[in-house]
Amino acid sequence: MNFRGRTNRLLNSPETRSGRVFALTIQSLILLSLVTFSIGTLPDLSVTETKTLRWIEIITVLIFTAEYILRIAVSDKPLKFVFSFYGIIDLAAILPFYIASGFDLRVVRSFRLLRLIRILKLVKYNKAIKRFHKALVIAKEELILFGFVSTILLYLSAVGIYYFENKAQPEIFKSVFHSLWWAVTTLTTVGYGDMYPVTSGGKFFTFFVLMIGLGIIAIPTGLVASALSEARNGNELDELEADY
Template identity: 35%
Template sequence: MRLFAPFSNFFRDNYPSAERLGVPVARWRASLYRTVFETNTQVGKAFERYLTLAIVLSLGVVIAHSVPAISAGWRGSALRGLEWVFTLAFTVEYLLRLVSVRKPWRYALSFYGIVDLLAIIPAYLAIFFPDAQYLAAVRALRLVRTFHIFPALRGFLDEYLMLGRALQASVRKIFVFLSVVAVLVFVMGTLMFVIEGPENGFTSVPTGIYWAISTVTTVGYGDLTPATSVGRFFASVMMLLGWGVLAVPTGIVGAEISRSAGTRARLKGVDCRMCGEDRHEGDARFCRRCGTRLLPLAAPAARPPAAPAQQPAGMHQPAAEVE
């Protein structure tokens, strides 16, 4: 859908690759860049592993702080102290990423840069709005970027990317489907308002639409129920339609996933040496994500020609070869 094209192009064009960010010339900044950005070195891998551990622990602290039995008394103070330790560590990490590149604004405006910034803002907002500290759960988005450093999780990252591509390819169809559902719930909600009326709880058209949405999605909170025979008939129709409503988007996305899985075999098995992208067409010469030239696969070693079979002694040659 063209409405979402600028957002997808923005995230793709602002991917924090070495070409876009610029590797600094200064030795200490270049060493810092290899540590915080590159994961193909031992130092970079160790940094990403410790960063992943810190993210997981900070999420655990946020969860524990929301439990009254755990956050009461001195334990609450300890959890708040740990939360500030993680926040300061992530703040330093974010600043190091900005310092270690020649074009820091490109990183700050990239998708990963925005996620890194959103991971530290809630703690500072909690100074003025205490409940804002729970918004630090956005740090979970950072875990997706660190999947590729663990061999056991690389397959999960590929599946995440496949699901994302399937959803992107299904946006237009899902939008059409949701527009049909919106018209359906509007009509049915209005009819229920006319049929049931305020005396049965349907005090307005928006209330009827709310009932129609909760019914067609098979949620059924039970706070609004039809009391007349005609209203119950339409409610039964809405319940039956709900089964079909749930099946349609599942089939749309499932078809796109099957199509994506079917084309995997036709993709070139070349990994980009800069960003690690491995989904390239068979005739691709440059990376589809960062534009780096792809190195061709090593040609398989040629098999030596087989030696001609020797004929056993005493075996007669064909008549055409006999002089």
């Protein structure tokens, strides 16, 4: 096997020994990069700390760049890779670093968010996601329907609570849009406590909405869970059939 073939195997075959070591190294670097990004958002960092973080960033980005260039170099169809999903992610993970150098510093801070897309590179090496994908396909229609019904329900809840609470708490339930935030935090049962009804009408309406809404919002979860066990059993069947 020539250099190109061996590099290709190193980059794309985590089932071989060298490929596994490489993949694990890249994954560790992604994790390191995410941790340093997070630490970088802490207020009151010393100059030494900021410098160390900057050096770690430079080194990881250089390695990611080398990997990106190698992938293009050994690919049979370089353009296809560049415009593939992972090709774009790989570029997006390193590009902000180079672009940022020429920009205003504050802009850089927000651009850095893009670096997180690197986390999707982890996904690249994970086969198990396929089964989850299969479950989503099984429950697709119901998920769309319930997404639709949930949205309607959230909107109607927001309008209803606006109608009941706007007069009593004009500063809190300012508009239907403000009430939508209440609808979201209530029907997901998060309930921060920043907005809640105080009138009898609003409380009764909330009770009514919760009785209907909790089920609607929670059903998709049950659907995906049952679809996942279907997908698992289907897989076992496929494997059984493959044995014959």
